[in-house]
Amino acid sequence: MTQMRHLAGVEMDDTPIGYILGAGLFVIGVGIVSLILYKIQGRQLETPVPDSQRLLTQRIPPKIHIKETCAYKEIKKRKRKILCVKTRIRQARWESPPVRHADASPPLLLKSPTEQMTPGLPPEVLYTMKSIRVLGHFERPLFLALCQYVVYEHYHPGSLVFCPGQTDSSIYIVLEGRLELSITDPDGTRHYMKSVGPGDNVHSLLSILDVLTGHQRPYRTVTAEAVEKSTLLRLPVEAFSAIFRSYPQSLVRTVQIIALRLQRVTFLALHHYLGLTIELFQHELQEETSPQPVPSRRPPLSRSKTHDDGADISAASSTPHKRAPSLRLCRSASFSVQKSASSSGFWRSLDCELEQAHPTLSPEKSTTPSTPSSTNFYPVDSNDKDRQEKMGKLLGKGKNDLARLMGLEDVSLLDNRVSLHHVKADTVIARQGEQGVGLHFVVSGCLHVYQGVTGRQDSRIFVTVPGEMIGQLTVLTGEPLIFTVRAFQDSSFLCLNRTDFYQIIRSHPNVLLAVAHSVARRVSPFVRQVDFAIDWIGVEAGKELYSKGDPSDCTYITLNGRLRSVIIHPDGRKSVVGEYGRGQLIGMVEALTNNPRAKSVFAVRDSELAKVPVGALSYIKRKYPQVVTRLIHILSQKIIGNLQKPEGVFSDPGSLTSNLCTVCVLPCSNNVPLTAFTLELKHALDAIGPTLVLTSDIIRARLGAYAMESTHECQLSNWLAQQEDLHRIVLYQTEFTLTPWTIRSIRQADCILVIGLGDEEPTLGILEKFFEQCHVRALKQLVLLHRTDGPPPSGTVRWLKERTWISGHFHIQAPKRVFMQRPTHKIHEFYNKVHQKNANRHSDFSRLARTLTGNSIALVLGGGGARGFAHVGMIKALEEAGIPIDMVGGTSIGALVGGIYAEHRNSKQTNDRTSKWAQMMSSLLRTVMDLTYPISSLLSGSAFNAILQDIFGEREIQDLWLPYFSITTDISSSSMRVHREGCLWRYVRASASYTPYLPPLCDPRDSHLLLDGCYVNNLPADVAHSFGARTVLAIDVGLQKDWDTWNYGDTLSGWWLLWNRLNPWSEKIKVPDMAELQSRLSYVSCVRQLEQVKLSGYCEYLSPPVQRFSTTDFHRFQEIHDVGYEYGKLIFTEWHRGDVIKKMLEDRSAPDFYDRQEGGAETVPGFTDLAEIVSRIEPAANQKLIADRKMKENVPIINKIEPSELSTACETDEEKTFRMHQEKTLNCDGKSHWIEN
Template sequence: PSWCIRGIPATGRGGESVTLAATFVDSFASSARSVTLADGDVLVEQGDAADNVYFIKSGTIAASKATPQGEVVVGTVEAGQVIGEVTVVAGGLRTATLRAVGPVEVLEVDRSSFEAWLNSNPEMADSVSDEARERVDRTNVATMVADLMGSTDQALVQQVVDRVEWRRLEAGEVLFREGDFADAAYFVVGGRLMVLAEDDDGDEQLIAELGRGEVVGELGLLDRAPRSATVRAVRDTTLASFSTSMFEELVATSPAMMLNVTRGILTRLRRPTARRFDRAASLTVAVTARCDSDALVAEMVEEIARFGTAKHLSSDRVDRVLNRTAISQAATDNVGVPRLAEFMHEADVGNDHVVLQTDGEMSAWTRRALRQADRVVVVCSPNPDSAELALISEIFGTVEDAGHVARMLAVLHPASTERPRRTASLISRWDVDDVVHVRSGSSDDVARLARLASGHGYGLVLSGGGARGFAHLGVLRALREHGIPVDQVAGCSMGTVVAAAIALGHECDRLMELAEEQFDHLLDYTLPIVSLVKGARITRNIEGTFGSWDIEDLWLPFYCVSTNLTKSRLEVHRRGSTALAMRASVAIPGVLPPVPYEGDLLVDGGVLNNLPFEMMRDDSTIETIVAVDVAPDQGPRARSDYGMSVSGFKALAASLRRGKSDYPSVTSVLLRSMLTGAVRNQKASMQDGSVDLLLTLHLPGVGLLEFDRSREVADAGYEASKPTIRQWADTRSELSVTA
């Protein structure tokens, strides 16, 4: 089988043909330790440290791997072959369990001796690496096939694996184009693909991204129609293809396979209304700021490891693990490149995340790391000098040439920095997708950067709901007590005010004070030609706190929504003046004046979307969404049958006489009218499960305009949300509970 080192010829230094297994035996015959196994004995366990390499003198060894379907035999190794060298070549833990089939005798060679032999025989080391890559890929495909077919039948799995054909794509290379004939489906063994479709104008639009373990192209095998989309490699990608005829044979053999393939297709078809992007499995971090870059990246990796296995690779680390000076800087035609390539490939397919740390210059390693990235993060100074600007431009220029790779700018500020400034000028230079601010020495900020960069961010979305929105502050307190981080905030209407205050980076007590300041003596009534309220007081309050802040300068990523009356659409505010975005988001139609913006009129976002979680759902940095809805379940009720016409003078007189009115107020009617349509749309949008934790707070007795009850409402939000938050937090293994 091609699962282990066979009698593959390699070219020796003198040009002679040399057999790897034979050379191995000649080199270690006197120093190897003999080990005898009985039938069923385990030689190594999956997940063990790779301390030894083995030569099988007699008998057969079966290699198996644990899968959700059970243990799958992925290959057998016969006498005269070497096994166990893959993890020595590539580093890491054992990827399979090796078990004796009948009596077996092996020769055991320790890792350091084998590595020394590889370093003294570089040509053979490259041949071993090529062989190891094929074995690793076959093992992974066997696992995918078993999962897809719902079977661990060894003969059936091996039949499929033996018949697949390998495709290796470079970054930017096209697998197939929209309209092509569908002749094969593909397993993504390693790397990343993007799925693109043409819009009505003929421009390509990103539909989805696919990572390791996913299947692409299977839809064409089922309906025999031309390809419905173009698929291109985001970075260097390995694929296993199986033809139409082979697929049909497999489906006939395994009905479960058709069911699983169909489920996968349906999942993908639902992605326009669910999350379209997977996490960034391969993350490249380039630190251009003056700091301890090794410590910073190591701290990021530690946080990412909360969410799965994470491997930190730098040029120094690669050289050290492979025990070969400067192998990380090897050019494409150098001896040692196959071993380096296999090491990188095994790190990619064997871990949930690989974090590639670049050098401080555009070295061969830096270029390789950029070529392998799903997302590139540049950690820069807040005021980079000309040399740093040039390096960042070269980094992002290299990424742009490679194709669609997410670009994030992390601005590293001195620990004493009160607030970021002029971030927009940095964004305009390189057109990055995301910006994250980090205080030097702040472990919380570094952890937030790590989560967002790796696609494991926590997002908090806050609804509108008038004075009931003070309950959001109580929810935030409960989240923090249970160790639930907030990496990005968003809001609508009153939720925008609270979200923007959170984005300033304050503690809960100061947030309470800020929220109260914004709504102190809010209602300055005027002649109701444009609106019931002038809006001067709330505008003054907002500008007093946020007037000098751009959204890009907020400590936490933030967005809010407003409704564009001119163009009948939702506006999402991610850049520009924070005060303007907030003022537009709270402009209740008829109550507060609309906000003019680039010739359009903007009003409260609650007209169209009172809980704007969809933008976070489509954000590749966010994995977990917590949404808080404080809008009342029901609107004002009729206290009396006052008929179909109302005299304002009569209503005013009744109110003055009895202290309360049987008539609904115009403000409450306008507020509830705005929310009614948005609430219906929100309930429909919630059906796809995009929100991980939805907190619907009922808050009986709290009116929409009771802004003088801020602390009482915040406490009510805390008490109402705490039990649900506690129960949910207990299910999140990555959380560090502090209370």
């Protein structure tokens, strides 16, 4: 790349030799004259000493002479200091004060200090509150009452805390020492599961559920042994029964949280990540045994040999089995029901069912049947009275059995609430991932349950026969269905929807315990074993998960939240390695390789994780070897992801936006149009994926006035996590003051947008000061709003100086509708109409939306001298093709053109400014006047600086509309420099300082010498990708690497080459001149990087045919521009035909989100607080109507959300009429989630 040859204003390979010699003589003459003038000036500055003074000096003693010499040196030192001060003042005028980068800011890279424990509470209370997450919703009085039952126990090394055969009815919390948890095989082999240290606990939530439901079980295979002298806190689970008599709502909430943990933690870890399916459930339910006498807590000296996981241990377990009250099945009979091929066969089988109450069944082994095209239910023939009567009897018998199974004494509670359904064989009743599935009770036939794993065929996990329920877990938790239900044969079942189920629970809370017990009976003994090892932990925002060098004893699965990994370099520097969002694994490679932690990880926001110990993982691998294949798949995906990352050392915190789920919108002042901004951003985000806006009013309207209280923390977190599953981005709009909702929004956010007005003073707001007082580690971005008729951005440096915790900034030119003063409900009404139209992909809000979702498009312009005028033509073709640009970067001439485009965002103004610059550079007189004595360079650089100052003025890089960067070569540190802040013209000048024509630019920040960036990275597409760009349009106008040379031997004579060129009859040979050698030399260090960029998946490499132009052809601007424009039109037309541009604008940065949507879930799950249903006192109908009307007049309602079960469970006819009237106003276009009444 020889683009700096233009600075001499001559063509070195085309100009006559006379001109070259003349210029050389002129330079030599100027040098001689300068040297003579320097000598003359130096003599004039020397002051002659009179002879009398010289003689007097000679007579002075030597000591006096030394004193005068020291005084003279002091004067010289003072002069030097004054000169340094003058230089600094001069540099301060040239350059604005530096702004500290956010990636070096401790609040982003460091963990929060350890929080002090709450004073005034007993230590057992503190340990219990900290250790057992399922009890985290308890109020303080309940905790204090519960801790009265806590018992201190001391164990010596080697003593057993519990072992198989003892009653599993306590929770153990380690105060001091260490325990070892192990599993005992039937042959007596013990397998290490995990180590339990101080602050940790040992318990199984399934065992707690058994005790609460009255089905206490002994330990079967789990043993806990003290490996050190240990002090434990033991909390008997029986204490819950006594406490819950006074707090019935806590009982219901505890059961619900246990069910939630079972689905979201245990099943997620074992199924989604380890690929286990049939191993998680019992294929057929085991008949329950009679209650057993409680053995002593101390293990006997000798005990019988342990059997399989599901087998009983002691001799007492051999008592006769007792059937469940509602299960009247004769499983020993060898009777098989065949599939019916016709409707008549179904009715004949129905007659038999009615006579026998329940058919006996032996399920046959079968493969997964093919999925039917649709779900067809048998219609009931109203003309056939006999059949109607038989159906009524079948319904009655089914209700009686269901009532006994649910523990209902009054069967009439099921009247008008359950419905009888008949389906043909192979009918899909419910699919995996569906929302709103109710409770199903099989009356006749057989239902098979299947579970799918990515890349594998669905596996049948268990069979449901008459007398059994299905769908209990999803009804209890409100989570999507985790399996698919299909009829194996013609079947009949009762269906109880969620609303009716919640009505029954309100009047009879014990029903919840019966349903929860049926869930516990279905899980396999293997799940019960692993449940002791897998922990459900919560990490508060800013708290550390683990530090570098810690032992790798477990793997973490992110359930919800966001965590950041930071690596500490040997020199003490800290840099961000990555961020982990929902569903991602943390620390798995280190755990499997048994290496210490290589980096530190802390929570960006409040997060929930599943902790899987290495010992438990090893046990699972030995028990089910197929898990190894799944682990290899996960590791290979991680390795491939690491290989695709650029090798550069540049990692910007603002680039970690590929997996954002939640964004907090926070105002700097009360003048910010916060509601309009949020809705405008939502409009742009809807074009990428479904977006939800949440405010405090919406939360109150949707979840109730007490949803944000501490007792509802788990349910609220669960509901918010469900919104993350159903939406690509969730926007949390804060209030203008520091309210509980504002704090919740900040702690819930992956990224915080701080919104300010560009024409206001950059003073810190009330909410911003909160950042400095608390430990907020989320990514923080500054967004400055500008009016369309206002001035361009300026003074951004002042905003950033006041906010050193900002990671990046955006300038948004907002439309006039954003600044219009309207009431809140009028703003919502107006934007309902706006959301019906497509968003402008070229708007600044769309650019912000693409950046937040990790779908931004970057334009990278390479160096090449005058050939870079093709960049201007390519930009014009990009605009005509409708391709938006979100980031601009470049090297050399690319830095110049990119800076102009980032300032104006318009191809016409870019063309005008670049054309003006080309005319100035074509001036021979301007170049000759800039010649200097060639010690460091041929030119002084003053002429080139003046041209750039005329083009850019004193504009800062931070004031550009588009994010911009330029590349330079730092010869002081022998490294590449990326410039994203500072004076624009200076770093464009540095990026174009091609040696030997221009001298290096002295960076005013650190005095390093900067040269042309082409020496290290002529096409910095990898830098743009590291800054978060998903697609990079890289335009290369440099020289091609393939070229032919002539073998001239070991020596080369310049006179011979000159004669060869002048002689028309000699053979033409190709030997590079000094300028071409310099250009080729500049490509040596970056040719490998260029090849990697071409092969990368994120880069669209474009190379206009400009090789025939010289780097100094500045007078051929229009010709080179047209070449780039025609090339761009041809390329982008082909892209349109091949849907390249369409795919470029699609959201591909969140594959996990779209994988979750394949389940077909379209409804938004409700906030189902069963404890609220049990304990709520319903207000009078007229009072509730008045309150609802007041709320609906001022609060926007979320579209596509079914009426809450909480408000409709016991509504009156008047309330139902009012609600139906409100539902008619819903906007069902599928785009907007806001409605107005």
